[in-house]
Amino acid sequence: MRPLKGLRVIEMAGLAPSPYCGMILADFGADVVVVDRISKGRPEIPNVMPKNPFDRGKRSIRVNLKTEEGVGIVKKMIKDFDVIVEPYRPGVMEALGLGPDEALNINPRIIYARLTGWGQDGPYASMAGHDINYIALSGALSLFRRKGEKPLPPCNLLGDFAGGGMLCALGVLLALIERKKSGKGQVVDAAMVDGAANLSTLFFGLLANHLMTLDIGSNMLDSGAPYYQTYETSDGKFMAVGAIEGRFYTELLKGLGLDPDSLPHQNDMGRWPDMKNRFAQIFKSRTRDEWTSIFEGTDACVAPVLELDEVEHHPHNSQREVFIHIDDVLQPAPAPRLSRTPGHVEGPGMPRGHHTREILKHLGYSETQVEDFISREIAE
Numbered sequence: 560m561r562p563l564k565g566l567r568v569i570e571m572a573g574l575a576p577s578p579y580c581g582m583i584l585a586d587f588g589a590d591v592v593v594v595d596r597i598s599k600g601r602p603e604i605p606n607v608m609p610k611n612p613f614d615r616g617k618r619s620i621r622v623n624l625k626t627e628e629g630v631g632i633v634k635k636m637i638k639d640f641d642v643i644v645e646p647y648r649p650g651v652m653e654a655l656g657l658g659p660d661e662a663l664n665i666n667p668r669i670i671y672a673r674l675t676g677w678g679q680d681g682p683y684a685s686m687a688g689h690d691i692n693y694i695a696l697s698g699a700l701s702l703f704r705r706k707g708e709k710p711l712p713p714c715n716l717l718g719d720f721a722g723g724g725m726l727c728a729l730g731v732l733l734a735l736i737e738r739k740k741s742g743k744g745q746v747v748d749a750a751m752v753d754g755a756a757n758l759s760t761l762f763f764g765l766l767a768n769h770l771m772t773l774d775i776g777s778n779m780l781d782s783g784a785p786y787y788q789t790y791e792t793s794d795g796k797f798m799a800v801g802a803i804e805g806r807f808y809t810e811l812l813k814g815l816g817l818d819p820d821s822l823p824h825q826n827d828m829g830r831w832p833d834m835k836n837r838f839a840q841i842f843k844s845r846t847r848d849e850w851t852s853i854f855e856g857t858d859a860c861v862a863p864v865l866e867l868d869e870v871e872h873h874p875h876n877s878q879r880e881v882f883i884h885i886d887d888v889l890q891p892a893p894a895p896r897l898s899r900t901p902g903h904v905e906g907p908g909m910p911r912g913h914h915t916r917e918i919l920k921h922l923g924y925s926e927t928q929v930e931d932f933i934s935r936e937i938a939e
Contacts, residue, residue: 561588562900566641569594573646577674578613579724580644585616586893586902593619595911597939612890614908621912621939628937630656635922637662642670642731649679659746669744670734674727678750690718697755706776722754785834790842797864798850810859815841912939
C-alpha cells in the first residue's frame with residue numbers, strides 16, 4: 560500500500576513546477592487527474608515532450624473552461640477530490656469561478672494549492688516571470704557565480720522544481736496532516752521566490768556570522784576553495800571535489816600525490832588561487848575514469864561528474880536503481896525511499912484527454928451526457 564493511496568488530486572495543466580508536484584504525489588499513490596484545455600477548434604500547441612516523465616501514473620481530461628458546463632465538470636470534481644493544484648497568475652481561477660473561495664464553499668475539506676512564481680500578493684504578483692527571475696529576487700541566483708563573473712542560473716532546478724514543485728508538494732502534505740485534526744481544508748500559497756529564499760537559509764546564516772562575504776566566488780562553498788571545486792581531466796571531463804573536513808582533505812592530497820608539508824594550510828584563503836591552479840594541473844594529467852579509480856573507496860569526497868546519458872550505468876546508481884526506463888524514457892525513480900510503503904510508477908503518461916470518458920462517468924455523468932459533452936466540445 561502506497562502512502563497516498565486514496566488521495567484524489569486535481570492538477571490544472573501547467574508547465575514544469577505543477578506537473579512535478581503532481582508527479583511526486585502520483586509516485587506515492589495519489590490519483591492525480593490533469594485537467595487540460597480542449598484542443599478542438601484551435602491550433603494544437605506542440606508538445607515538446609510527447610513522452611513526458613511528469614505525466615507518469617496520472618490520468619487526464621480535456622475540458623472547455625470557457626463554457627459553463629466545462630466549469631461545472633471541474634466543480635463536480637472539486638466536490639469529490641481532496642486536493643487541487645493550480646499554477647496560474649492570481650485571479651485566473653477566480654475569473655473562471657473556480658477560485659479558492661468557490662472551491663472551499665463546494666468542498667470545505669479541499670486543499671487548494673496555488674503554485675506561482677511571485678506568490679498571491681505583493682507588487683510583482685501579477686507580473687510574468689520564469690525561474691531565473693524568481694531566484695534572482697530571492698537572492699539565491701547571486702550565489703551561482705565564480706569570482707568576477709556574472710551569475711549563472713542552475714538551469715531551472717532551484718526555482719521551478721526545488722523551491723516550487725517540491726515545496727508545493729510539502730505544503731499539500733502539511734495541510735493534509737492538519738486536516739486530520741481540524742477536518743478543514745485550506746489554501747497553500749507556494750511561491751517560487753519564497754521557496755528559493757527558504758532553500759538559501761544556510762547562506763543567510765553564514766553571512767550573519769561573518770563566515771562568508773558577498774565577494775561571491777571567494778568563499779568556501781561558492782567555488783572559492785580549492786577543495787570544493789570541479790576540475791577538468793585530460794579527456795575533457797570533470798571531477799567534483801568536496802573535501803571540506805580536515806581528514807577528508809588529507810585523503811584528497813594523498814590521492815593527488817601531494818605532500819601536505821609542501822602546501823599552504825588548507826584554509827589559507829590568500830593562497831587558494833594558487834592551490835586551485837596546482838590542483839587543476841594535477842587533475843588535467845589523468846582521465847576522469849583514472850581519477851575515479853584512484854578515489855573510489857576513499858573518504859576524499861571526490862566523484863566523477865556524470866552526463867545525463869551516463870548516470871544509469873554507474874555501479875552505485877545501477878545497484879540502487881536510481882533511474883528507471885518508462886516508455887523508453889530514462890528518468891529518476893520515485894524518491895525518497897520508504898521501507899514499507901515505497902513510491903511506485905504505475906505506468907507512462909497517456910495522451911491528454913485519454914481518460915476523459917472514464918473520469919466523466921466516475922463523476923456520475925451518464926453515457927448520453929458524456930457523448931453530448933464530446934459532441935459539443937465541452938470535453939474531449
